[in-house]
Amino acid sequence: MIDALNITVQLGRKEILHNVDFAAYPGQLTAIVGPNGSGKTTLLRALTGDVDHGGTIQMNGADVTDLPVWKLAALRGVLPQATPLAFPFTVIEVVRLGLMSGTSAQDDRLPERALARVGLAGYEGRYYQELSGGEQQRAQLARVLCQVWEPMLDGAPRWLYLDEPVAALDIAHQIQVMDIARDFAQAGGGVIAVMHDLNLTGLYADRVIIMKNGRVLAAGDTRDVLNSSTLSQAYDCRIDLDFRPAPDIAILHPAGVSLAPL
Amino acid sequence: MAVADIQIDGGKPAASVGYIDRNQRAQRMIWAQIGLLALMCVVSLTYGATGVSPFRVLAQISLGHEVSISDRVVLLDIRLPRMVLGILVGASLAVSGALMQGLFRNPLADPGLVGVSAGAGLGAISGIVLGGMLPVALAGLLGYYLVPVAAFLGGWASTLLLYRVATRKGRTSVATMLLAGIALGALAGAVSGILVYKANDQQLRDLTFWGMGSLAGATWSKVLTATPIICAALAVAPFLARGLNGLALGEAAAGHLGVNIQRVKSVAILSVAAATGAAVVVSGGIGFIGIVVPHLLRLSIGPDHRYLLPNAALLGASLLLGADVISRNIIAPAELPIGIVTAVLGAPVFLWILLRARGVLDM
Numbered sequence: 306m307i308d309a310l311n312i313t314v315q316l317g318r319k320e321i322l323h324n325v326d327f328a329a330y331p332g333q334l335t336a337i338v339g340p341n342g343s344g345k346t347t348l349l350r351a352l353t354g355d356v357d358h359g360g361t362i363q364m365n366g367a368d369v370t371d372l373p374v375w376k377l378a379a380l381r382g383v384l385p386q387a388t389p390l391a392f393p394f395t396v397i398e399v400v401r402l403g404l405m406s407g408t409s410a411q412d413d414r415l416p417e418r419a420l421a422r423v424g425l426a427g428y429e430g431r432y433y434q435e436l437s438g439g440e441q442q443r444a445q446l447a448r449v450l451c452q453v454w455e456p457m458l459d460g461a462p463r464w465l466y467l468d469e470p471v472a473a474l475d476i477a478h479q480i481q482v483m484d485i486a487r488d489f490a491q492a493g494g495g496v497i498a499v500m501h502d503l504n505l506t507g508l509y510a511d512r513v514i515i516m517k518n519g520r521v522l523a524a525g526d527t528r529d530v531l532n533s534s535t536l537s538q539a540y541d542c543r544i545d546l547d548f549r550p551a552p553d554i555a556i557l558h559p560a561g562v563s564l565a566p567l
Numbered sequence: 568m569a570v571a572d573i574q575i576d577g578g579k580p581a582a583s584v585g586y587i588d589r590n591q592r593a594q595r596m597i598w599a600q601i602g603l604l605a606l607m608c609v610v611s612l613t614y615g616a617t618g619v620s621p622f623r624v625l626a627q628i629s630l631g632h633e634v635s636i637s638d639r640v641v642l643l644d645i646r647l648p649r650m651v652l653g654i655l656v657g658a659s660l661a662v663s664g665a666l667m668q669g670l671f672r673n674p675l676a677d678p679g680l681v682g683v684s685a686g687a688g689l690g691a692i693s694g695i696v697l698g699g700m701l702p703v704a705l706a707g708l709l710g711y712y713l714v715p716v717a718a719f720l721g722g723w724a725s726t727l728l729l730y731r732v733a734t735r736k737g738r739t740s741v742a743t744m745l746l747a748g749i750a751l752g753a754l755a756g757a758v759s760g761i762l763v764y765k766a767n768d769q770q771l772r773d774l775t776f777w778g779m780g781s782l783a784g785a786t787w788s789k790v791l792t793a794t795p796i797i798c799a800a801l802a803v804a805p806f807l808a809r810g811l812n813g814l815a816l817g818e819a820a821a822g823h824l825g826v827n828i829q830r831v832k833s834v835a836i837l838s839v840a841a842a843t844g845a846a847v848v849v850s851g852g853i854g855f856i857g858i859v860v861p862h863l864l865r866l867s868i869g870p871d872h873r874y875l876l877p878n879a880a881l882l883g884a885s886l887l888l889g890a891d892v893i894s895r896n897i898i899a900p901a902e903l904p905i906g907i908v909t910a911v912l913g914a915p916v917f918l919w920i921l922l923r924a925r926g927v928l929d930m
Contacts, residue, residue, distance in 0.1 A: 355819045378825030391672035391815040392870035397586065402816065405809055405824045430586025452824065 306330050307464065307495065311360035312351050314344075321347045322358070322519045329512070331462030331495040334487055336506045336527075338499075339516030340540050345499045346386070346468055348516065352497065353383050353466050365461050378405075381464040382449035386472065388441070390433050396420065396444050397429035403451030415454060419447040424481055438473040446470065446482060456494030465489055467498040471505065483509045503544075503557045507531050515539050531557070592867070593874030600881035604654070607888040611650045614892050615899075617641055649785035653891050654884040655797045656782070656850045659842035661883025662804050664857025665875055666835050669811035671741055674865070678843040678857050682725035682748050685755040687847040688778070690721020695773050696762045714777070715792075715848040722844035725751055730836060739832045780851035780906030782891050793845045800842035801880060807835050808872035815870065853906050855913030856883050862917070 309327040313320060322344050329335040337345045351358040354369060354377075362369045364380060372380075382403070390399065400416040412418075420426055423443040428436070433444060446467075453463040467486060471479040479502070486496045487509055500506045506513060506527070513530045515522045517539050523530045536544040536557065543560035612621045619641045627634050663678040670676070678684065694717030729751060733744035763774060810831035813821035822828055846853070860883045861875060868874055887905070890912065894905040 353819075353823065355822075374822060374827055375825040378823060381823070383820070383823040385817075385820060388816055388820060391669075392674065392865065394815065394870055395586070395589070398589070398869060398871060399816075402812060402824060405813060405826070 306363075306365070307352065307497065308363040309352060309360065310362075312348065312362070313359040314347050314351050314356055315359075316347075316356075320519065322351065324360075325516075325519070325521055327352065327514060327521070327524075329464075329495055329497050331493060332490055333511035334490045334496040334498065334509055335512045335514065336498050336500045336510035337514045337516060338501070338503060338506055338539075339522070343516040343539075344519040345516050347519075348514075349466060349468055349497065349499050353381075364464070378452065379458060379463075380453075380461070381466060382453040383466045384442075384446055384449045384468060384470055386468045387438070388445050394433050395429065396425065396431050396433050396436070399433050399444055400447045400451055403448040405452075415451055416447070419450045419454070420444070422450060422485060423447045424478060439475065439478060442470070442473050443478065443482070446485070450485070453494070456489050456492040463494045465494060465496045465498075467496065469499050469501060472501060479505060503531065503536065507555055507557065531555070589869035590871060590874065593869065593871065593878065596864075596868055596874070596878055597881065600878055600885070604881050604885045604888075607885045607892075608650055608654075611653065611888045611892055612642065612646050614896055615641065615646055619646075644787070645785075648787050648790050649782050649891070650888065651790050652785040652793065652849060653782050653888045655790070655793055656846040656853065657856060657884040657887025658801060658880040659797045659846040659883075660853060660856040660887070661860035661879040662801055662876055663839040663843045663846075665861040665872070665879045666804060666807065666811070666839050667857070668861055669807075669814060669872055670832060670835050671745065672814060672817075674862060675858065678839050682729040682751050683722040683840050683843040684847060684852065685748075685752040686725025687718040687722035687844055688852065689725075689755040689759050691715075691718040691777055691848075691851075692759045692762050692774055693717055693721070695770050695777070696766045715789075718848045719844050722847060723840060725755065726836065726840035726844075730833070738829060739836075741832070744836075776904060777851045778906070779904030780853035780909075781894070781902065781904045782850055782887075783895070783902055785849075789849050793849045796841050796845040800838040800845075803834060803838045804876045804880075805873070807831055807838075808876055811835070811872040812870075851904075851906065853887070853909055855909045855917065856887060859913045859917050860886060 307327070307329040309325070312322055312325040312327065314322040325344070325348060327348065337348060339345050347356060350356040351360075352362060354362075364372070364377075369377065397416055397420070400419055403419070404415065417426070417429065420428060423446050425440065425443055425447060428440070428444070433441060436444060449465065453465065456463055465486060470482050470486065474482060483505055486498060490496045490511070498510075500510070510527045512525065513527050514524045515530060515535060522539050523535045531546075533544055533546050537560075544557055545560050546555040546557055548555050609621070617637075619638050621642060624634055624638055624642060660678070664676075667676040667678055668674050691714050694714035698713050698717075729744055729747050730739065732747045733740050763771065766774065810821065810826045810828070813824045813826040814828070814831065816824070818828055860879050864875055864878050864882060868878060887909075890905050890908040893912075894903045894908045897903055897908075
């Protein structure tokens with residue numbers, strides 16, 4: 306599991322995260338949600354070591370500061386919000402970078418399989434920089450998948466860290482990417498995703514952390530945490546849940562917006 | 568869930584056949600480059616101010632004839648060390664350029680960014696202008712080596728200074744290094760200006776020609792001095808290739824791929840300082856090789872550093888040999904400084920590349 310205790314992050318003189326505790330479990334998709342500026346992405350960047358932080362973070366029982374970079378790379382893949390590329394690599398060349406850590410299954414066909422998985426079969430020879438934002442995001446996901454293709458490594462779970470993985474995607478590809486994340490978790494890996502879309506979060510997350518003003522407002526099983534009063538408090542906006550689609554699926558929407566039948 | 572079964576991208580080409588794998592092209596390219604370099608070596612040995620032909624000399628030897636002393640001197644003590652030096656300098660400039668561009672994630676980066684050129688230039692100018700003020704005994708001891716030694720020390724000193732300024736808590740900020748390099752370059756330029764102002768006419772002439780670069784005056788002792796430094800730096804380069812590929816995604820993403828970023832940075836900076844420093848010392852300021860060679864290669868074999876670095880070493884060497892042949896034949900028996908030849912050839916090629924490939928390079 307990922308077990309983070311007492312995480313504080315200070316940027317300049319301003320403290321962005323205040324003593325945040327965080328846990329994520331293998332076999333689950335853990336979503337971090339919250340309003341803009343609540344510290345979601347900063348928390349993820351602290352968990353991945355991309356920002357200086359106080360507190361301790363354990364991964365599969367070991368303190369991450371004790372693990373060398375190659376070991377961390379073997380155990381986790383990190384998908385940032387956007388990845389600008391310095392040189393004109395083709396799509397397949399970008400995806401092959403995922404094999405660098407050397408612990409992935411050394412299968413020459415893996416990059417092509419990963420591209421097909423994210424719906425980019427046939428894009429191998431295209432220039433990455435000529436793709437649309439959403440296509441670039443999926444190509445990067447294919448790279449990260451190559452890095453941690455098998456959700457388990459020597460009996461230990463591997464981890465996917467996704468920073469707003471569906472932000473630039475159309476609805477069909479949102480579903481496709483969330484399916485990939487859930488499949489990864491169901492095969493024994495763990496997924497931590499920063500999410501904006503509360504409805505997708507409700508559909509896919511097993512566990513939800515709601516952030517507000519650099520603190521954890523609520524954390525727990527999705528159906529316990531995603532309720533009208535907590536969400537309304539988090540977003541300073543009345544949010545209603547509509548259970549009309551099915552008894553166990555809720556549609557979240559701001560109060561006052563009527564859900565007219567299509 | 569049913570949505571998972573929806574076929575996405577049904578209308579797009581399904582099979583992945585037919586894309587060009589540039590890695591295979593890059594591997595073949597290395598063999599073509601070795602052939603080109605061999606050809607340039609022969610050209611470099613064959614054409615010069617005097618009409619000595621290596622083929623004729625070889626024929627004389629094989630027929631058991633005596634080779635004249637002047638032929639022997641021209642071939643073995645003038646053209647051959649010059650050819651070897653050209654290969655070493657061309658390879659270092661091109662590989663240093665490719666390393667810097669990978670490290671700074673910018674196709675226009677140049678070895679000068681690590682401060683080597685400014686520091687070496689200041690060192691050389693100090694050597695030329697202040698050399699006359701040294702005690703006669705010391706000047707006599709250093710003799711001909713005064714200027715190269717001063718240039719090498721100046722190059723290293725400025726690189727180490729920049730590295731110190733840009734490194735905090737064990738992390739080197741590439742952006743800080745770039746900015747500090749601009750400041751240091753301006754300072755070195757100002758001090759050089761003062762020295763130039765103090766210089767006499769002969770020193771001014773020496774300064775001007777040093778700045779334009781030349782392989783003239785190549786000797787075996789120069790070759791022997793530069794070889795270990797340049798070869799050590801070039802031998803390290805292949806080990807940086809994967810790390811530089813990862814860095815194309817940004818430092819954070821490279822770290823998550825398992826790249827030890829700080830080690831890649833420090834090793835790259837130190838090897839560029841060593842290779843460029845040694846090259847500048849033996850040949851003066853030769854421009855454009857470090858930018859044009861990696862650029863040309865990226866257009867045909869792509870930016871993968873595992874293939875870019877060896878190809879750059881070979882193409883840099885061939886191009887510099889070619890430029891040297893032009894520089895010493897075009898106004899023979901006089902010589903045009905090679906820095907002028909590389910600039911006259913390199914600058915238009917560079918502009919042409921930018922115009923032609925604008926769509927790809929912009930981003």
